[in-house]
Every structure is written in structure tokens, then in C-alpha cells.
Amino acid sequence: MSVAKRKLGSSDLSVSAISLGCMSLSGTYGKADDAGGIALIHHALDRGVTMLDSSDMYGWGHNETLIGKALAGGRRSGVVLATKFGQVQRPGGANGVDGRPEHVKAACEASLKRLGVDVIDLYYQHRVDPSVPIEDTVGAMGELVKQGKVRALGLSEAKPDTIRRAHATHPIAAVQSEYSLLYRVDAEETLKMTRALGIAYVAYSPLGRSLLTGSVKQVGDIPEGDGRGRHPRFAADNLARNLGFVGSIEGVARAKGCTPGQVALAWLLAQGPDIVPIPGTKRASRLDENMAALNMTLSPAEAASLSAAIPPGAAAGGRYADAQMKAVYL
Secondary structure (H helix, E strand, O other), X not given: OOXXXXXXXXXXXXXXXXXXXXXXXXXXXXXXXXXXXXXXXHHHHHOOOOEXXXXXXXXXXXXXXXXXXXXXXXXXXOOEEEEEEOEEOOOOOOOXXXXXXXXXXXXXXXXXXXXXXXXXXXXXXXXXXXXXXXXXXXXXXXXXHHOOOEEEEEEEOOOHHHHHXXXXXXXXXXXXXXXXXXXXXXXXXXXXXXXXXXXXEEEEOOOOOOHHHOOOOOHHHOOOOEHHHHOHHHOHHHHHHHHHHHHHHHHHHHHHOOOHHHHHHHHHHHOOOOEEEOOEOOOHHHHHHXXXXXXXXXXXXXXHHHHHHOOOOOOOOOOOOHHHHOOOOO
């Protein structure tokens, strides 16, 4: 099945306008189910998804291994395989970050092995290492391109000036960061730089970790063991405020005969052809719903009305807990 494509910066990569974030297949939102995850990936490819987004820290290698199994047996062709490096485990504490050139190379080799491929199409630095100049990290990533192990480079959760410096070292094809109707401040600031440099913006959590789908009405709707239960935006007082904003999306959905999630994705797509949302899911029915957002259109007036109803900075609760926020947008 063919769907609309969007180009990743100045690279030769074009991807489905809505692609698939695979983090949820590795235990973030409840126990992982490998057979179900492989089936979901196959279903996504059959529905026209062409980019699969992973990281070496999703399940600490599990996610890449799972994708490798899903792409074995002839499913690799036509898939833009994106993964990330940079976060490292620190027993008994928060994750660390390692952007040293030697780690870049070792992490890439490990990801290639887990994925079972010879080349990674889009390789991101997952988190910026403040102790290593971005020029050093991206310089090492550029060497991977020269060696044919990586096709294009990306950054995740990088500030505009970091993006500028990185792009001056080696062309950056895509920057990935959170972007949705609820979380726009950092994204819209970043977009000024990515657009000036001709870099694509890959939007993760475009549905606000399901909040914008209307499926969560109270804290009790979040299953035990689900990571959303520890997330600031789902804390009781914050959730009540955020659900008021979701009501604006639900109103548009009723008027257009679609789902709130489809409205949220259509709004993102309407922000520009350089934006590629990567909603994650474990359910084929939800993936079908997400992809159907490509068949609906918000008029400029409708998109502007939603933007006004949920202005930047209006959401209650941070993008991450305070300790985690220290590692993002650097």
C-alpha cells in the first residue's frame, strides 16, 4: 500500500508522512509481546509505513533485536530504518549520556548487529552529551557515513544552537523531538532553526502519549506498570487541566466525523511538509486509525482555531519529570 511521502532534509531519504515509533513494543507501556510486536511491524509495512524508529535504549537492545527479526526474510527492502545511540545505563541511578567518538562507533556496531543489517538509514544522537563538543560527536557520526554504515544523520532533543553547530560539521537530515498540540514551546523554537537549515522535523509523542486520543479520562485508566503512571502530565491535577484541552480536539473530531487522535495528527501534518509524526502503538487497529489521518484535512482556519484553543505552554505538567528534563533540549 502506498501513502504520501515526506523528504528528510537534504538526504535522499523519503518516508511515509506518518511513520511508526517502536518504543512501545519494548515494555514502556506494559509487558512486551515479541510475537505481537513483529506482527504489528508487518502490519505497519503492509499499510504503507516506510520508517521504523528505534533506539538502542528501548528495552536496552530489545527493540532493535525485535525489529531485526521483523525485517528478516525479505522485509528490509523499502524500509527506512532509524535508530539512536547515546543513552547509557547507570546501575542504581538515572541513565547517563555518552557522546564520545569511541562510543559512537561502538554503539553503531552493536546496533547493526542487533538489527541484522549492513547499514542504518538514519542514525540519531538520542541525547546531547554536554561534556562532549557536538562537533566531536557528529564528526564521529560523519565517519560512519563515509564508511557506508549509516546513510544520514539526526539529532534528538537538541537546542537550536546545537543543531546549527552540528549541521556545520556534517549535514543533519532530521531532528527528532516531542511535538503535539499540547507540547509546542520547544518544538516551535526548534522549527525556526531546522527550517532555516532545510532539516526535517520528526515529531515523537504526537498524540501526547495517548492523552490526545481521548482514551484516558482519569488516572485509573492507566494500567498498572504503564510508564504513563509516572509522567507529570498524567498526575491527577495536571490530567484534569489537560483533559479540558482535549475537549477542544474532541469537538473538532465530532464535527468532522473522525477520532480525536486523527485530528491531532492532521493538525501536526498541517504545520508543514517538513514534519513527520511517528505515533507509537501496540495495536493494529490503532495503527490503522493513525494512518487514516492522512486521508483527512484540516483547513487553515480549523488548524489555527485549534492552535488558539491550546496555546503554547498551556499544558499542565512537564514533558518529563524534573530529573529527566535535565537531559533534554541541550
